[in-house]
Amino acid sequence: MDQLSGGEALIRALHDEGVDIIFGYPGGAVLHIYDAIFNQGKIEHILVRHEQAATHAADGYARGTGKPGVVLVTSGPGATNAITGIATAFMDSIPMVVISGQVESRLIGSDGFQETDMVGVSRPVVKHSFMVQNAADIPLIVKKAFHIATTGRPGPVVIDIPKDVTDPEVKFDYAYPSDIKMRSYAVPAKGHSGQIKKAVDVLMAAKRPMIYAGGGVIQGEGAELLTELTRELGFPITNTLMGLGAYPASDKQFVGMLGMHGTYEANMSMHYCDALLAIGVRFDDRVTNSDVTKFCPDATILHVDIDPASISKTVSADVPIVGSVNSVLEEMLAQVKASKQKVDEKSLKVWWDRIAQWREKDSLGVTPSEDGITIKPQEVIQAVHAITEGDAYVSSDVGQHQMFAAQYYGFDKPRRWINSGGLGTMGFGFPAAMGIQFAFPDAISVCVTGEGSFQMNLQELATCMQYQLPIKIISLNNRALGMVKQWQDMQYGGRHSHSTYAESLPDFIKLAESYGHVGIRIENKSELNAKLEEAFALKDRLVFVDVLVDPEEHVYPMAIKGGAMKDMILSKSERT
């Protein structure tokens, strides 16, 4: 048995847990831990330039790989800077373990230098947290933290470690527990067979069925089974913003994303369906629209989720099924195949004919600019899709560009669309793209951003230079906080209160170049394809592509506030 200090034990425990990369930033309270990192060669530590970026990078890594992201920050400001990233991961149920340094035990509560109550500050945005009191407790706490973060509905877990606990002079016998059992934490079992049977009966009898699948399907590795079940049934399917890629976007049964900026056909199908299979979703207000009493008025709602608290939280489920998405889909598929009652093909054909009519509206049709020069933001995403052959990892920030990427990239695989759906964190996309690039060094990691969001974490250009990350940053530059401005156009009489700043924007090309990267500006539609190709051809370099797009463009369709899902604004001049 090895004699290890707390700091050494922490790094050893992370290695024993299978961690090979951590994102962090050093400081006083974690110096012992950083010394332990210096003295080992098993875990790679990535030095970011801001603790928020460490959490987003770890988050992007987790979303891309399905493995937990690991973060190491110091006490006080290091810890509080990490909070936004922890909250982002919490809202989207991303597995993450955040280790924060703390002042020495004897100083806790004394308002010591760089002291903050991390367990208290993070409490509402973590799945659980630990404060380590003895070095010898480290292996068990690390084991518990990873177990909690990665099982059930995943989420971030904080381990707060006072500096004296990692003291290199205090050693103990290290052993990593092989198994863990907690009397107060049980991982949900398989879905109830009887409930699944009820759900299958509803689906078989349905005349206007609909499948609504979300991020839980991706987190629960259920995309393959979902695709098989959907094809077996022949039903229309929509994905949430978090669920894009859970079902291939290029498939004919896919009616597009639903919700506030969902397609006309997806939202209409939702509103008029008579049976709704909701799986790995939480009936978020950006899906249901603000008045849930108007949501799917004719539908029998079947809700599958691993978190019992998600069921009947906002919309009452007629058939609730608590269980892992994978186990439920597997049994549902088997029951569907064995069912004596078959899908009502005749009604289904009528239903598909109706959906075909909605599709004819072509709600994502792009009208090119009249001058033939101005670039529409949607055209940029379409071009990126074509050049990357739909096979890139696309992370995004938050705003209009995020919606355009979600609407126009067309994700065929799970874990390719990396965005902050729940918290809506500007500044997420770029560091998340770093996490992706570390996880998949040979893949194309694209960050679709805007000039507003990008400025919230642009310091990471330095990290990308240090580690030679060839990320492609596609900035849809509309010289404004586009989504804010859109709402101001639509609801505040066009009064653009603090949403424009054209006169004070940096020269993004020079900015990228000053960090040693490549910058390309695209202003004219005629050069869009060629210059994007030029950017993607630079395989070993980070390229910042500053695309000047039409600042007047709005994201459509858009849900009408207080309405049902069928109530949408389709363009500047058309409503449903």
Next chain:
Amino acid sequence: MRHIISVLMENEPGALSRVVGLFSQRNYNIDSLTVAPTEDQSLSRLTLTTTGDERRIEQITKHLNKLVDVVKLVDLTEGAHIERELMLIKVKATGAQRAEVTRTTEIFRGQVVDLTNSVFSIQLIGTSDKLDAFITALGESIVLEVARTGVSGISRGEKVLTL
């Protein structure tokens, strides 16, 4: 409707703040709260009263169950149960008031646990309603101080909340 929820949770630092934080974070209200270790020192029993319709109470119990420190819980109001609250109350008592206060205390089966020339301290155990009624019967004008423990409770019959 008023519900009494009893929670068995790990007797660990931070556990109580997670429960209380959950209520403020999700805009649920706590009317009373009482907590102490059980016969098993590794477990605490926390009993709280809250109000809400069925759906809200369902969400509250689901979210409480999700907390990693929570081992088990029961909504006592779902079945037959016994609830008790203890109150210590200090009242002005001079002259004829002394006999009146003593009589009222006897009717409510309370006990005078301390007294001076002008003040009685009384202990009373019962349901929250009984405690409220006692205060009303004494007359609020003579009440100097009230200390109530909040509701504690247990199921009737053989049903037990244990590991």
